[in-house]
Each structure stands twice: as structure tokens, then as C-alpha cells.
Amino acid sequence: MKPGMLMVVSGPAGVGKGTLVKQLMSQRERVVLSVSATTRMPRPGETDGTQYWFKDRQEFESMIRSNQLLEWVEYCGNYYGTPVGHVRSCIAEGKVVVLEIEVEGALSIRKQFPDSVLVFVLPPDLAELEERLRGRGTEAPEVIGRRLERAAEEFRFLPHYDYYVINDEIDAASDVMARIVDTEQLRISRNPDIVDRFLT
Numbered sequence: 766m767k768p769g770m771l772m773v774v775s776g777p778a779g780v781g782k783g784t785l786v787k788q789l790m791s792q793r794e795r796v797v798l799s800v801s802a803t804t805r806m807p808r809p810g811e812t813d814g815t816q817y818w819f820k821d822r823q824e825f826e827s828m829i830r831s832n833q834l835l836e837w838v839e840y841c842g843n844y845y846g847t848p849v850g851h852v853r854s855c856i857a858e859g860k861v862v863v864l865e866i867e868v869e870g871a872l873s874i875r876k877q878f879p880d881s882v883l884v885f886v887l888p889p890d891l892a893e894l895e896e897r898l899r900g901r902g903t904e905a906p907e908v909i910g911r912r913l914e915r916a917a918e919e920f921r922f923l924p925h926y927d928y929y930v931i932n933d934e935i936d937a938a939s940d941v942m943a944r945i946v947d948t949e950q951l952r953i954s955r956n957p958d959i960v961d962r963f964l965t
């Protein structure tokens with residue numbers, strides 16, 4: 766069996782992480798997405814258990830207390846966290862589990878799983894990012910402002926990441942992501958069976 770792997774995908778709001786990861790999943794069947802829990806309100810078209818598990822603050826805090834989350838943060842006034850069960854079982858099945866999470870969560874994952882792979886999705890430039898965020902039309906102007914400020918903070922974490930992917934053109938960007946997955950799968954440290962086979 767190929768080794769299971771954790772891949773963290775971060776990047777500022779509006780950069781197109783979601784679309785990129787969806788495309789990656791259609792290119793590589795071993796890639797699965799971890800569905801986070803959040804207290805943020807669903808956006809139009811979002812359903813419980815698909816984009817997120819939508820919780821109220823009390824439910825979320827109870828998940829924290831009972832250690833059901835691998836990591837969690839408060840981001841722009843809402844809680845977000847990664848449920849532990851699905852991640853662990855998928856890794857055990859040899860899947861590549863993608864966590865689409867922000868930078869603080871990413872660092873927490875890296876601490877807990879030193880062999881996780883951290884990928885940062887970048888916009889072609891900052892003006893493009895602002896345009897995409899406004900064009901999305903799902904957030905109020907003050908929320909967009911907060912998210913742009915937050916983006917500037919998130920870029921400071923870039924040095925902690927392993928790879929960057931510029932999401933200029935979706936097909937090209939998802940090809941790059943697929944190549945990262947393929948290459949990481951070939952690490953000797955992830956393939957002890959290969960070592961055993963050739964060591965006599």
C-alpha cells in the first residue's frame with residue numbers, strides 16, 4: 766500500500782484554494798479532503814457536511830473540550846477546526862488527506878505531523894486577489910476589508926511552507942499540485958518497504 770500523507774493547503778481568502786483542491790481530487794483519486802467544523806454561517810449553496818460541518822459556538826467548544834479537533838483557530842470572529850477522526854482513518858488507509866486551513870492551523874499540524882507537506886497558494890498579484898474577493902460577492906465590504914488585512918498577515922508565514930503554487934490559471938496550478946503530491950509520495954522516508962526490499 767502506498768503511504769498515507771497529510772497535505773496542508775493554505776492561502777488568502779479568494780485565492781481559489783477550494784477550486785484548486787477540487788480539481789486535484791479529480792486528477793488523483795487517492796486525494797481526499799478533510800471537512801472542517803466552523804461556527805461561520807453557511808454561504809449560499811453550502812451544505813452541512815460538504816464544505817463544512819456547521820456548528821454553533823457551544824457545539825464547537827464542546828468539540829474542543831472533548832479533544833475531537835486536531836487543531837482549531839478563531840479566524841475573523843469564527844471558530845474553525847479539523848475533526849480528528851476522519852483524518853486519522855484516511856491516513857491509515859493510505860490516502861492523501863488535504864487540510865484546507867489557515868496559517869496558524871498549518872503550523873500546529875506541522876508540529877504534530879512533522880512529515881506533513883505544507884503548500885501555500887498565491888495569487889498572481891495583490892490587485893488580482895482584491896478583485897477576486899470583491900467579485901465573489903459573498904461577503905459584506907467590511908468583511909472583505911478584514912480578509913484583505915488578514916491576507917497580508919498570512920503572507921508572513923510563507924517561509925514556514927514547503928511549496929508555493931501560483932493560481933494564475935487553474936489547470937496549470939492543479940498540475941503543479943499533482944506533481945507535488947506525486948513527488949512527495951516518492952520520498953524514501955515515506956516508503957520503508959522499498960528500503961526493506963533492496964537491503965539484503
Ligand code: 5GP
Pocket residue numbers: 775776777778801802805836837838840845846847848865866867868869870871
Ligand atoms: P472561509 O470562511 O473562507 O471558508 O475560511 C476562512 C479561512 O479559514 C480559510 O483560510 C480556510 O482555509 C480556513 N479554515 C477552514 N477550515 C479550517 C480549519 O479547520 N482549521 C483552520 N486552522 N483553518 C481553517
